Amino acid sequence: MKYVLLLSYDGTDFCGWQNQPQKRTVQGVMEQAAEEIFHEKVKITASGRTDAGVHARGQVAEFDAETNIPAKKLAACFDRLLPSDVKVRASAPAPEGFDCTRGAKRKTYVYSAYFAPCELPLSRRYAARLPQRPDVGRMREAARLLLGEHDFAAFRSSGFTSKTSIRTLYDAEIAEQTESDRIRYEISLTGNGFLYNMARIIAGELFAVGCGKEEGISRAFQGGARSALAKTMPPEGLCLERVEYSSPLF
Amino acid sequence: MKYVLLLSYDGTDFCGWQNQPQKRTVQGVMEQAAEEIFHEKVKITASGRTDAGVHARGQVAEFDAETNIPAKKLAACFDRLLPSDVKVRASAPAPEGFDCTRGAKRKTYVYSAYFAPCELPLSRRYAARLPQRPDVGRMREAARLLLGEHDFAAFRSSGFTSKTSIRTLYDAEIAEQTESDRIRYEISLTGNGFLYNMARIIAGELFAVGCGKEEGISRAFQGGARSALAKTMPPEGLCLERVEYSSPLF
Numbered sequence: 188m189k190y191v192l193l194l195s196y197d198g199t200d201f202c203g204w205q206n207q208p209q210k211r212t213v214q215g216v217m218e219q220a221a222e223e224i225f226h227e228k229v230k231i232t233a234s235g236r237t238d239a240g241v242h243a244r245g246q247v248a249e250f251d252a253e254t255n256i257p258a259k260k261l262a263a264c265f266d267r268l269l270p271s272d273v274k275v276r277a278s279a280p281a282p283e284g285f286d287c288t289r290g291a292k293r294k295t296y297v298y299s300a301y302f303a304p305c306e307l308p309l310s311r312r313y314a315a316r317l318p319q320r321p322d323v324g325r326m327r328e329a330a331r332l333l334l335g336e337h338d339f340a341a342f343r344s345s346g347f348t349s350k351t352s353i354r355t356l357y358d359a360e361i362a363e364q365t366e367s368d369r370i371r372y373e374i375s376l377t378g379n380g381f382l383y384n385m386a387r388i389i390a391g392e393l394f395a396v397g398c399g400k401e402e403g404i405s406r407a408f409q410g411g412a413r414s415a416l417a418k419t420m421p422p423e424g425l426c427l428e429r430v431e432y433s434s435p436l437f
Numbered sequence: 438m439k440y441v442l443l444l445s446y447d448g449t450d451f452c453g454w455q456n457q458p459q460k461r462t463v464q465g466v467m468e469q470a471a472e473e474i475f476h477e478k479v480k481i482t483a484s485g486r487t488d489a490g491v492h493a494r495g496q497v498a499e500f501d502a503e504t505n506i507p508a509k510k511l512a513a514c515f516d517r518l519l520p521s522d523v524k525v526r527a528s529a530p531a532p533e534g535f536d537c538t539r540g541a542k543r544k545t546y547v548y549s550a551y552f553a554p555c556e557l558p559l560s561r562r563y564a565a566r567l568p569q570r571p572d573v574g575r576m577r578e579a580a581r582l583l584l585g586e587h588d589f590a591a592f593r594s595s596g597f598t599s600k601t602s603i604r605t606l607y608d609a610e611i612a613e614q615t616e617s618d619r620i621r622y623e624i625s626l627t628g629n630g631f632l633y634n635m636a637r638i639i640a641g642e643l644f645a646v647g648c649g650k651e652e653g654i655s656r657a658f659q660g661g662a663r664s665a666l667a668k669t670m671p672p673e674g675l676c677l678e679r680v681e682y683s684s685p686l687f
Contacts, residue, residue, distance in 0.1 A: 196558050196559075197559050244559060266556070271556065271561050272561075274556055275555070276555055276557075276618065303526075306521065307524065308445050313559065367494060367495070367678065367679070368445065
């Protein structure tokens with residue numbers, strides 16, 4: 188029987204999602220808990236890998252197991268065994284023919300950053316610091332160029348390869364909020380899929396444009412040159428907010 | 438010459454503000470940095486001690502030192518030496534006759550908590566989890582009883598003693614915000630001073646009243662019985678937001 192899980196994790200102390208020998212990964216910690224629950228080795232697959240340091244509020248994962256535990260109660264079984272930096276928010280039986288990786292229709296990533304005169308201890312784990320205050324109007328103009336179906340080949344770091352680099356971005360919103368000790372920025376990106384480092388490269392380009400860089404998105408779409416775009420943002424600002432399928436899972 | 442500092446720290450990995458042998462404290466880490474900067478032992482005093490695990494966004498501290506470094510540049514000198522969980526947001530010369538402890542006119546503490554079906558990894562460091570969803574209307578009604586000058590003797594944990602337990606609370610506001618994975622609550626308290634654990638005891642009582650407990654504030658003010666009030670909230674939800682003096686320091 189196949190089950191689905193809704194996961195949340197603080198990526199700070201994980202070497203990403205995927206199993207790696209001798210490293211603490213989310214998949215590794217989850218599979219260890221599963222082995223305790225089901226008394227056998229269980230492979231847990233996510234909608235996509237997240238990098239070292241990247242967080243998730245709504246990652247979706249699946250696994251096969253034989254058990255008498257009701258599907259809804261599995262979340263609590265996992266949570267009793269899991270460390271405080273990864274928790275299962277919900278569990279359910281998987282729909283017929285479900286595939287959490289290929290079946291994902293829309294993913295939403297949120298990139299958080301802040302501008303302040305010095306590094307802020309209470310912001311450092313979940314947001315990146317910006318060297319200057321960006322112009323949100325310029326960022327929004329550049330973000331509009333990203334919407335729709337494009338070849339995002341230039342918005343990818345080497346290392347992982349996908350068959351195609353064509354992706355569709357449905358939404359790219361930028362929020363700015365003034366708080367007591369900082370100005371906070373959130374870039375929300377919703378698309379049908381993201382290439383390796385794509386969300387962090389988009390965030391880097393948008394913040395750079397906001398800080399005065401000439402927009403490189405049009406050139407990147409034409410020639411595919413990574414060099415037209417600004418630097419990749421660091422992982423701590425990125426969070427996988429939500430993964431959507433053809434019907435609600437939980 | 439006396440200087441003042443505006444400090445921010447993530448209290449999670451500190452055993453509070455005050456120096457203790459063999460323990461990592463904010464004061465200890467700050468005085469270590471000061472010794473490197475001024476080449477002599479320097480005592481750094483805060484507006485008040487914060488407990489183990491309690492955070493600060495705007496703690497104020499002072500010290501005496503002889504140096505040629507311009508006062509405004511001291512913040513950056515500290516920040517180069519400090520670990521990422523404590524930073525100096527601003528530095529300035531202290532006004533004539535300044536005393537950061539006795540001179541504090543108003544302090545603002547914010548207590549953050551959330552309600553969600555399970556513990557949330559991305560909330561666990563800076564907010565406490567509530568066992569049920571509180572009624573904010575009931576909380577606001579109870580909070581009104583706290584305003585003004587009262588004997589807060591019942592709102593204090595044993596361990597530290599102040600000469601008087603009379604304090605004035607100027608403001609007690611409660612905010613509720615629905616987010617994607619939780620409902621977030623913030624209790625902001627501004628007063629002329631706070632007894633040991635007072636902010637966390639007030640937060641505990643207000644959340645308990647929101648969850649159905651009978652209000653114990655009136656009785657606590659009359660008889661001084663700690664037992665009329667609910668349990669002290671845990672430290673991770675508390676943050677010293679701001680300390681105000683008779684004139685702005687920075």
